[in-house]
Amino acid sequence: MRHTLLTAALTAAALLLGSAAHADQLADIKKKGELVVGVLGTDEPATFIDPKTRQIVGYEVDLVNAIAKKIGVKPVLKQIAVAARIPELQQGHVDLVAAGLTHNKEREAQIDFSLTTFVTGQKAVVKKDSGITEVSQLAGKKVLTIRGGTQEPNIRKAVPTAEVVTFDTSQQAFQALQQGKGVGYVDDEAALLRSYAKLGPQKAKYVVLKQNLSTESLAIGIKKGETALKAVVDDTLRELEKSGEAQKIFLKWYGPNTASGFQTRDFKLETDKID
Amino acid sequence: MPLFDYSLLLTGQYHDMLVAGLWLSLQLLVVSLVCALPIALVVALLRLAPVAPLRWLGFAYVESIRNIPLLAHMLFWYFGAPELLPEGIKQRLYEGHIEAYSAIVALSLYTAAFMAEDIRSGIRAIPAVQFEAGRALGFGFLGTMRRVVLPQALRVTVPPLISQTLSLWKNTSIATVIGVAELMYQAGQVESATFRSFESFAFASAAYLTVSLAITGLASWYHHRFPVRTL
Numbered sequence: 001m002r003h004t005l006l007t008a009a010l011t012a013a014a015l016l017l018g019s020a021a022h023a024d025q026l027a028d029i030k031k032k033g034e035l036v037v038g039v040l041g042t043d044e045p046a047t048f049i050d051p052k053t054r055q056i057v058g059y060e061v062d063l064v065n066a067i068a069k070k071i072g073v074k075p076v077l078k079q080i081a082v083a084a085r086i087p088e089l090q091q092g093h094v095d096l097v098a099a100g101l102t103h104n105k106e107r108e109a110q111i112d113f114s115l116t117t118f119v120t121g122q123k124a125v126v127k128k129d130s131g132i133t134e135v136s137q138l139a140g141k142k143v144l145t146i147r148g149g150t151q152e153p154n155i156r157k158a159v160p161t162a163e164v165v166t167f168d169t170s171q172q173a174f175q176a177l178q179q180g181k182g183v184g185y186v187d188d189e190a191a192l193l194r195s196y197a198k199l200g201p202q203k204a205k206y207v208v209l210k211q212n213l214s215t216e217s218l219a220i221g222i223k224k225g226e227t228a229l230k231a232v233v234d235d236t237l238r239e240l241e242k243s244g245e246a247q248k249i250f251l252k253w254y255g256p257n258t259a260s261g262f263q264t265r266d267f268k269l270e271t272d273k274i275d
Numbered sequence: 276m277p278l279f280d281y282s283l284l285l286t287g288q289y290h291d292m293l294v295a296g297l298w299l300s301l302q303l304l305v306v307s308l309v310c311a312l313p314i315a316l317v318v319a320l321l322r323l324a325p326v327a328p329l330r331w332l333g334f335a336y337v338e339s340i341r342n343i344p345l346l347a348h349m350l351f352w353y354f355g356a357p358e359l360l361p362e363g364i365k366q367r368l369y370e371g372h373i374e375a376y377s378a379i380v381a382l383s384l385y386t387a388a389f390m391a392e393d394i395r396s397g398i399r400a401i402p403a404v405q406f407e408a409g410r411a412l413g414f415g416f417l418g419t420m421r422r423v424v425l426p427q428a429l430r431v432t433v434p435p436l437i438s439q440t441l442s443l444w445k446n447t448s449i450a451t452v453i454g455v456a457e458l459m460y461q462a463g464q465v466e467s468a469t470f471r472s473f474e475s476f477a478f479a480s481a482a483y484l485t486v487s488l489a490i491t492g493l494a495s496w497y498h499h500r501f502p503v504r505t506l
Contacts, residue, residue, distance in 0.1 A: 083463055087472050110470050142370070144454075148467040165374060165454040166464075172354075176454070179358060181369045 026071070026228040029095055035068040038080040038094035042169045044194050045253040045260060046100050046118075047077075059253040060098040063117060063220070063237065066245070067096070070236045081168065083148030086110055089221050096233070097221035100188065102150040103274050114220040114233045116274070119267040120188045121212035122154055125196055128207050130183045135211045138162045142182035144173040151186050154214040170195065178202075188216060190260045197259035217274050237269040280471060284478045289465045293475065296461030297482050303378060303447040303457060304486075308440060310383035315390035322395050325416055333391070340388035345449050348385055353377040353453040378450035378457075386443045390436055397432030398424055431503050437494040441487055448483075458482060 029035050039047040039056060047058040056077045068075035080088050085097050089111055103113045124143070126132045132141075139161045145151040147166035155164050162184075167173040170187055174195045177185040187195070189212075196208060222230045240246040246269050254260040283289050321333030340348070357365060357373060368376065401424050409419030451460040458479050465475040 083467050086470055107470070147463060152464070153468060165456075166460075167454055168452060175354060179354070179369070180366065181373055 024228055025095060025223060025226045026232060029071060029073055029229070032073070034074045034076045035064070035071060035096065036076045036078055036094045037064045038085060038088050038097040038099055039064075039077050040082065040099045041077070041079040042171065043100050043191055045190065045258065047098065059249060060100075060117070060220075062249045062252075063240070064096065064098050066240055067220075067233055067236045070239075071232055081148065082146060085148075085221065089223055092223065095223075095229070099221075100149070100191070100218055101221045103217045103219040103272075104150065105274070111224050112222040112226065112230055113272055114222060114230065115237045115269050115272045116217040116219050116267065117237065117269060118190075118218040120190050120216050120218065122151060122186060122214050122216060123189050123192055123208055123210075123212060124184045124186045125177070125192055125206055125208045126184045127177075127180070128205055132183060133207075133209070135159060135209055135213060138184050141184065143184045143186060144176045144182040145186045146170045146173055150214070150216060151188075155186055158213045186213060188218075190254055190262075193260045197261075219272065234272065241269040279477075280474055283465075283469065283471055283474050289469060289475070292461045292465055293458070293478050293482075296456060296458040296479075299375070299455070300444075300447045300457040300482075301486070303375070303382065303450060303455070304440075304444050307379050307382035307386060307443060307447070310379065311386040311390055311443070312436075314383065314387035315394055318387060318391035319394035319398065320417075320420065322391065323398060337388045337391055340385055341392075345381065345385050345446055346452060348381040349378065349449055349453050352381040356380075374450075374453050374455045377453055378447075378455045382443060382446060382450070385446070386439060389442070390439050393435040393439060394428070394432050396435070397428040400431050401427050430501060433497055433501075434494055437490060437497065441490050444486055444490060445483065 039060060041047050041049055041056050043058075045058050046060045047056055049055070050057045056079070061077065064077070065075050078094055080094065080097070080099060082099070085099050085101060086107070088094050089097050097111075098117075101113075103116060107113075124135055124138065126138075130141075132138065135158055138155075138159045141162060143155055143159070143162045143164050145155065145164065145166055147168060152164050152166055155162055165173075165176070165182060167176065170191060173187075174185055176182060178199075185192070185195075192208065196203065196206065199206065220233060222233060237246070240249070247265060250262075250265045252258075254262045254265075256263055284293065318333050318336055321329050322337070324330055324333070353374065357368060357377065360368070398420075405423055405427070406419055409423040414422060447457055448459040450457050451463070454460070456464075462475040462479040466472045469475070
């Protein structure tokens with residue numbers, strides 16, 4: 001008991017010292033000459049490793065590059081785990097998090113969010129022979145997804161009796177679905193369609209359920225209270241929207257010629273409010 | 276927001292999740308231990324067998340398992356091995372708790388390789404004359420082992436086996452990678468639900484430490500109660 005209090009006190013001291021050292025993150029970034037951004041790198045097409053160049057590329061990477069350019073520094077991408085996103089940001093290991101981060105009310109107490117950069121529904125894909133056509137039929141069944149995101153709480157909200165099994169990466173969870181270790185796999189629509197497209201001729205055996213489990217607003221995560229940094233990030237996003245660049249970037253990664261195959265973009269980079 | 280919020284750990288839904296995780300971790304420990312011990316004994320005897328091919332078999336088992344990380348074993352027994360089973364059995368398994376079964380298989384085989392080496396050392400600590408005396412009385416290899424050598428050897432072996440049990444206890448945490456809802460998994464789930472990383476992992480650490488200390492305590496009690504007989 002006393003030891004935990006001591007540890008807590010030490011941690012508090014460390015946090016206070018840490019925050020005192022970082023008076024203004026934007027100034028620090030300019031001084032360093034680099035903007036360190038935490039990305040997943042396993043989340044095609046938002047952030048993933050290009051097999052040819054071995055570089056991390058994607059929709060979120062293009063946005064981040066624009067932000068770094070606006071500040072006038074070099075972007076440095078750092079791969080982080082889904083569950084580590086918020087701690088990495090709070091402890092100052094990364095300046096921004098662009099890692100398929102859902103903006104929700106619970107998280108607003110912990111960190112700040114940029115303008116919404118993407119709006120996606122979370123959907124489930126099931127094997128055809130399971131006979132499932134509605135999300136509600138997943139009740140009492142094994143459902144697979146990725147750990148540390150909003151997928152799991154959303155499944156529990158939509159289907160309280162589903163048995164959820166989570167994995168470190170979406171690839172592992174999808175692999176488990178292919179092997180039949182669960183009847184359904186849940187993920188953000190864009191990522192899910194991408195995995196689904198990779199099945200190739202096997203696609204006929206699976207079906208993506210129409211119903212959304214939830215609608216997610218994704219945004220870039222910023223350490224709480226760094227107003228100057230947030231202002232730069234948001235300004236950059238607004239400019240991208242105004243110049244039509246945002247539309248181009250979206251179509252490049254999610255458009256009709258990609259595996260995600262979105263015909264239109266039904267959101268704009270304009271607000272950091274969520275319902 | 277207080278810096279350290281005990282209430283999260285002591286009551287409510289998150290407390291229940293963490294306790295369920297601890298309970299599953301303990302189950303993994305006990306079941307894997309019960310499976311690993313007989314395998315270890317058989318492998319140790321294989322490695323000391325009078326027939327060369329059996330010795331090679333034991334050697335191959337120990338070396339192939341010991342030199343590959345447990346993480347790789349876990350992934351193999353979950354994503355790889357079950358795929359080779361016949362369709363009917365596979366379907367039944369996958370509907371059930373395949374995650375936990377795979378973890379138990381990986382943990383048992385892995386721990387058995389280390390324990391086999393400890394048991395072998397214990398057997399070799401018994402003077403060769405004991406074995407020769409057994410053979411002279413007309414017992415076979417297995418008979419001599421069972422009636423003369425093993426009763427003495429296993430007593431010598433208990434302390435290192437308890438230390439392997441300690442490793443096994445910590446290794447149960449690796450099962451989180453294949454979606455087994457053990458303690459680390461649940462701590463991660465509580466963390467992603469509440470963002471109170473510090474509290475959830477403090478609970479997990481305290482639980483691991485408590486059980487580890489209990490195992491260590493058991494070892495020193497055994498030493499005290501059953502000291503190794505000097506021959």
